[in-house]
Amino acid sequence: MTKLEYLKESPSQTAGPYVHIGCTPNFIGNAGIFKEDLGARMVNEQSKGQRITIKGRVFDGTGTPLKDALLEIWQADSEGLFNSPSETRGDADPNFTGWGRQPVNLETGEFCFETVKPGSVPFPDGRAQAPHINFWIVARGINIGLNTRMYFPEEEEANAADPVLSRIEHRVRVPTLIAKQSGDTYTFDIYIQGENETVFFDI
């Protein structure tokens, strides 16, 4: 009889309150080890597409913002291509990394990403996905990183047809994934628990 032999994934553990030491040392003043914090800059002067700012906070079950969270985002460029070796559909904008990492402010809990608005990317069956940004959130008390997505409020039609948003059974929860817009600034608040709990993904 054939026996299937697979390894198990290493189990996750919390990033703890001092994640900055390893991931954003310059942010907490531990200068001189790395020249700059990885993921701090996603764009440069030559990046193509519409520049946007994404701000927000991460709230616990009492509505208190987390002061020790770290967020990472991953997204397509303005044409819908990923700056990744696994991208086989074409070459992404070399002046846009697609990946960002930001700690929240230690006093206010606010995070801020300077990026570009992503283009649409295909779902595996060929349908279009609405423009979106993948989020990954770690912090003390979070035992395994939380995955979610941010969508854009002005993309009403695309959002209505999005294959992932369409999977959300309780339609009242869809707005938890849609940012609020003010000019080129989007606010995306994340609620770990409570009435407005953000939809988190098992991907």
Add this chain to the structure above:
Amino acid sequence: MSKPTTNAGPFFPRDRNWHPQALSPNYKTSVLRSPQKALLSFGNTISETTGPVFGHNMLGELDHDLVLNYAKPGESALGERIIVHGHVMDEEAKPVPNALVEVWQANAGGRYRHKKDGYLAPLDPNFGGCGRVTTDENGYYAFRTIRPGPYPWPNGVNDWRPSHIHFSLFGSGFAQRLITQMYFEGDPHIPMCPIVRTINDPAAIEMLVAKLDMNHTVPMDARAYRFDIVLRGRRSTMFENRMEGN
């Protein structure tokens, strides 16, 4: 050894009973920081199967040497000198090359170089507690550091963390992203720790316990610990769903 993974398909589903549960009441901070509603499961799209990759040329000369990378010239960090090394593989035991491994830890006295850590143990002026390395073409990594000390933390009245090193890993796709902790073989604090015990299966905990490796120890210099890491495997794209007729 098998060949490095070249698949670009979806990742194997995560075994969420193997990983710690989000809500683990004995780790008190998790109570208000765990989602209460079910996660939405869906197969990977290209947003999850792609991910950033970091080149070896991004790294500084001492990024993998925590004994020296914060030390004044001619000095070095205090504590038990150790080399931590191992393979990063996927669930099919294929090596994961070019994986970025970031580490951070307390000093030999159990104190972190962080403005929010007020533990009594003193800072070591020669120790920053931060390093990084990328795996080679065979998925192998190694860095040098000092063994971190255990320290007390406010959870129960008298909870102590076992000596541990935090690890952050990037594979080839964003859905492989993983943060975990490495413990040291023989540490009596491991089975007592509420954070370790967020993991239910003893075999899963065992994966996070590094083994003393005398063969890689550098005589008269530093002992070695072996710590292998497994990231999610992925399918080939050969039979993935496409629109009929495409």
